[in-house]
Amino acid sequence: MAQTSTPEEPARPAPNPRRRSERARRAILAAAGELLGEVGYARLTMEAIASRARVGKQTIYRWWPTKAAVVFDVFTEMTGGAAGDPLPDTGDLDADLRTVLHAIVEEYADPLMDRINRVFIAEVQTDPELAENVMELLLRPNLRAFRDRLLSAREAGLIDAGTDPDLAVDLLLAPVQQRWLMRSGELTHAYVDALVDTVMRALRPRG
Amino acid sequence: MAQTSTPEEPARPAPNPRRRSERARRAILAAAGELLGEVGYARLTMEAIASRARVGKQTIYRWWPTKAAVVFDVFTEMTGGAAGDPLPDTGDLDADLRTVLHAIVEEYADPLMDRINRVFIAEVQTDPELAENVMELLLRPNLRAFRDRLLSAREAGLIDAGTDPDLAVDLLLAPVQQRWLMRSGELTHAYVDALVDTVMRALRPRG
Amino acid sequence: MAQTSTPEEPARPAPNPRRRSERARRAILAAAGELLGEVGYARLTMEAIASRARVGKQTIYRWWPTKAAVVFDVFTEMTGGAAGDPLPDTGDLDADLRTVLHAIVEEYADPLMDRINRVFIAEVQTDPELAENVMELLLRPNLRAFRDRLLSAREAGLIDAGTDPDLAVDLLLAPVQQRWLMRSGELTHAYVDALVDTVMRALRPRG
Amino acid sequence: MAQTSTPEEPARPAPNPRRRSERARRAILAAAGELLGEVGYARLTMEAIASRARVGKQTIYRWWPTKAAVVFDVFTEMTGGAAGDPLPDTGDLDADLRTVLHAIVEEYADPLMDRINRVFIAEVQTDPELAENVMELLLRPNLRAFRDRLLSAREAGLIDAGTDPDLAVDLLLAPVQQRWLMRSGELTHAYVDALVDTVMRALRPRG
DNA sequence: GTTTAATCGAGACGGTACGTCCCGTCTTGAA
DNA sequence: TTCAAGACGGGACGTACCGTCTCGATTAAAC
Known part of the structure; x- marks a missing residue:
């Protein structure tokens, strides 16, 4: 490490x-x-x-x-290596995603977490090895957790069979992280709710 | 400046x-x-x-x-202050978005641009004043250009009237920027195409 | 310097x-x-x-x-570059030498001078360039002053015409410096007086 | 030790x-x-x-x-603790002194001996305890050897009865050591010969 | 012969100082 | 007044050694 x-x-x-x-x-x-x-x-x-x-x-x-x-x-x-805990799976995908994204919003609102996260973002731009460490230990596990939840939802028929899970994960996480990172807009729970709504509209099974 | x-x-x-x-x-x-x-x-x-x-x-x-x-x-x-040029408007929203996003992918692929963009991302985490400058002069104009294109598309009835343009912009740009920034996945033209497809599915006018 | x-x-x-x-x-x-x-x-x-x-x-x-x-x-x-002042020349060679050597003994008795002189002796063993500086600026002028006084005494017929002035200087200075340097014996005024007596006995004009 | x-x-x-x-x-x-x-x-x-x-x-x-x-x-x-061997006593004081002083000149000419001797000179300036050790174990025995030879010569009537043996030792050794230590002049066999000549002139029995 | 306690090789530790690199300010002529 | 040049007071760097302190793993003396 x-x-x-x-x-x-x-x-x-x-x-x-x-x-x-x-x-x-x-x-x-x-x-x-x-x-x-x-x-x-x-x-x-x-x-x-x-x-x-x-x-x-x-x-x-x-x-x-x-x-x-x-x-x-x-x-x-x-x-404590909390990264990568699997997402809750209550059967209600929308609710589960909202729960987790709200938690992420809360985390970003904590000043210490904000500061320390920004340190990594900054360092990672310069130090490719650190970048790999951060990706592997902090980010990838979270991406995987989302991915797994979406795959299980796809199997359950809740989202379209043709859905690319990686892209879906990006659609859910990237906007949140981007707003925090670039301070390009307010990062509210309402925003997250709208985000989940909109993304799910794209993922729903098609005729 | x-x-x-x-x-x-x-x-x-x-x-x-x-x-x-x-x-x-x-x-x-x-x-x-x-x-x-x-x-x-x-x-x-x-x-x-x-x-x-x-x-x-x-x-x-x-x-x-x-x-x-x-x-x-x-x-x-x-x-040369190129930031903020309005998006092309050929009437074909999907094609216009693809064009611009492909150009962004190309830009990120240029090593000098990659490096200099990373510098800003890194600096911006530490220096809030620079952050404001970067946001105002480099990012916001681009976001606005996307937003304007989407608003014109909404007026043309190409996307749903209830669409939040800011959220829509995030859905189109954040995944691309995120992949580049965190090197969390390949940033290909195919990815961009799939992204536009998926996002547009969410934005299409609903019955 | x-x-x-x-x-x-x-x-x-x-x-x-x-x-x-x-x-x-x-x-x-x-x-x-x-x-x-x-x-x-x-x-x-x-x-x-x-x-x-x-x-x-x-x-x-x-x-x-x-x-x-x-x-x-x-x-x-x-x-202040005092090194190299010419020796007094009262005509009485023995007395002049005694005067100067007594002054040297006093100088060595001063704790600060003792300390600083020892520093040079020590450093000079390691750093040949410093050694050259010290020789040129501190020692050689003193040696020369002694030498000049002895030469004038030789011309006055007070010491033998065959006297090697460099050797004579060594005989007068080295024992004093050696005793101080190696703490090999007490460095008193009486010692200096005996030293001058003895050396002069060797230098006196021979039939 | x-x-x-x-x-x-x-x-x-x-x-x-x-x-x-x-x-x-x-x-x-x-x-x-x-x-x-x-x-x-x-x-x-x-x-x-x-x-x-x-x-x-x-x-x-x-x-x-x-x-x-x-x-x-x-x-x-x-x-191997060679220090302090008694001087040769062939009856010819001048020759014996020359022999030993020539040997000393040779020793100083050996680069390793030169270096290691300089180390002691340097260290001794700083560390009084080491100084005492060096004096007691390396120097004093040599001084004593010279002193003994001179005393035996004095008893034999070869040098004046009033000669202070310590001073005489200094006159013979200090110039040699000084030249070596301060590099204040060439340290040749000729120099040593002249030194012995001159010093002996001072020590010869007086009427 | 075994036991056992000190010594051994190894090297991590808390420190001090090294000599270097930059920082951002200040000073000095020349243009 | 601005400029090129660069000396200044200062802070931190990353390294080298200091002398002390554990660690097992040998020894070699005492049993």
């Missing part, structure tokens, strides 16, 4: 994870989390993390290649 | 734009553009821009508050 | 001495001098000098290549 | 020398010696010694308090 570099350029002899200090790991992630809240990502420094965690800088660099990697672990530690 | 700070805090006597050196301005933007291509945004420094442009650092700081502002101007200089 | 490196390896564009800040120069030398007295040379750090002098570290590194070079300038600033 | 600290401050339970690994001791001294030759004393690090010797750092710190102490043992291991 932490290691982002693959080609091992400078041949530093690779630290032994069995001897890693759990105490230091926790202190670093805690310090990073606190500072992230206090000063934001741009003004977050490795030096400040080390000093707040009462840890040598080397101890951070030994286990994380970059500031982004540390923050990434702060995040995964926080959410 | 350059000044991103509004309240003129530090009482520096506000440079006189009439005496501004056009030569320096051009050299700075050119140097910034080149370096952006060579090292990317994160490793782009004011110092390097100044040195490449054979310009004093002060000359940059006199006219742009931040690195992001410089790059922003590089971008607007490049696109 | 400060620059100790000759081959200009990394091609850093060589700072312009005309624009050098006298204020910073003075502050750095003052801070270095104070700290040298407080913690000694081994525990003296560039960081502490910079911080005490309220100066960026780069400002030190811009003008001095090493800690030793800074301390070297502290020293030359202190002594 | 190794322990330079006297009062056993930190109550660490004092390692048992009987269980000491001879293999490790040799490897450490060998590694230190090699590295000393390769990178010099200033760039010699405990870490490098440990790694080259394939030894834990603790094993070094267990038996030597400082880098200087290690190098000191490298040296004593090398010379």
Whole structure:
């Protein structure tokens, strides 16, 4: 989750994870989390993390290649790997989608989540390896959960047999994420309801 | 287009734009553009821009508050304010949308555009003022162009009278931008075609 | 006097001495001098000098290549280039030598001079370029002063015409410096008197 | 020879020398010696010694308090405690002195001896405890050997009865060591011969 | 011969300082 | 006044070593 570099350029002899200090790991992630809240990502420094965690800088660099990697672990530690829980399946597809999308809207409304999510979006643009990590660990599981719910609905005949599930997922998630990301419009529950209504109109089984 | 700070805090006597050196301005933007291509945004420094442009650092700081502002101007200089051109209106809404979305896909496929667009996405997460500039000058015009085309189609009875044009725009653009942004899936012309098909199914006039 | 490196390896564009800040120069030398007295040379750090002098570290590194070079300038600033004053010439050679050697003994007895002199002796063992500087600016002038006095005495017929002045200088200075340097014996005025007596016995004109 | 600290401050339970690994001791001294030759004393690090010797750092710190102490043992291991051998006594004092001083000149001409001797000179300026060790184990025996030879010559009536043997030793050794140490002049056999000649002139029995 | 406690190789740890890179401001002539 | 140039005070970087501190895995002394 932490290691982002693959080609091992400078041949530093690779630290032994069995001897890693759990105490230091926790202190670093805690310090990073606190500072992230206090000063934001741009003004977050490795030096400040080390000093707040009462840890040598080397101890951070030994286990994380970059500031982004540390923050990434702060995040995964926080959410406890909740990403990818399957969607509820009450039989009422519209209601289930609404439930989950409302929850997402709530999450984006939380200032800490907002901030930390924006950090990833920003970092991911620059660091392709981090991008892959974020995709694989945070996004893809969610996309899959939606996809699975839609597939089960398709089998139940609730949506058209010809529906491309990936496209359907994009139609449900992308507008929400886009509004949040670009602040291109208000992100309300009403918006989500209208979104689900409209998308479902396109997915309904055709004659 | 350059000044991103509004309240003129530090009482520096506000440079006189009439005496501004056009030569320096051009050299700075050119140097910034080149370096952006060579090292990317994160490793782009004011110092390097100044040195490449054979310009004093002060000359940059006199006219742009931040690195992001410089790059922003590089971008607007490049696109020549093309943002916001109205969509073609051939009467065939599906075809018009496809045309424009295919063009967007092409743009994202251009490495320089890809890179520079990612810079904005990243910066915008941190700098709310830049965010507003980007929204106002780059995004909103495009959204408006789509919106106008959809409104004209609604008037022509091609899409349902109850259609929320903002939501419709989101449905057409967000999936494309999302795929590009998060690299969450291939961004092909076939995808765009399927997208337009599906969205139009939701928008068609209902009995 | 400060620059100790000759081959200009990394091609850093060589700072312009005309624009050098006298204020910073003075502050750095003052801070270095104070700290040298407080913690000694081994525990003296560039960081502490910079911080005490309220100066960026780069400002030190811009003008001095090493800690030793800074301390070297502290020293030359202190002594004001006094090295190399000609010896008194009262006509009484023995008395003149005694006067000067007693003064040297006093100088070595001063704790600050002791400390700073030891720094040079130590550094000079490692850094041949500094060694050359020290030799040329601090030692050689003194050796020359002694040599000149002995030559004038030889012309006056006070010492044997066959005397090698360089050897004679060594006989007068080396034992004093050696005792101080290696702490191999007490360095008293009585010792100096006996030394002059004995050496003069070797130098007296022979039949 | 190794322990330079006297009062056993930190109550660490004092390692048992009987269980000491001879293999490790040799490897450490060998590694230190090699590295000393390769990178010099200033760039010699405990870490490098440990790694080259394939030894834990603790094993070094267990038996030597400082880098200087290690190098000191490298040296004593090398010379095998040859310091302090009595001077030859052929009856011809001048010849005996010349013999020994020529040997010293040869020693200083050997690059490894030159380097290692300079290390001690340098270290001794900073570390008074090491200074005492070096004086006691390396220098004083040599001084004593010279002194003894001169005393026997004085008894034989070869030099004046009033001669202070300590001063006489200084007159013979200090100029040689000084020239080597400060590189203040060439250190040739001719120089040594002239030195002995001149000094002996001062020491000859007076009417 | 076994036991057992100290030493060993290894290397992670909390730290300090290094020398470098930029930041954004300030100062100096020349145009 | 603006410009090119670049020195300045400062903050953070990522690295190198310091000397201390665990870890098992050998030893070698005492049983």
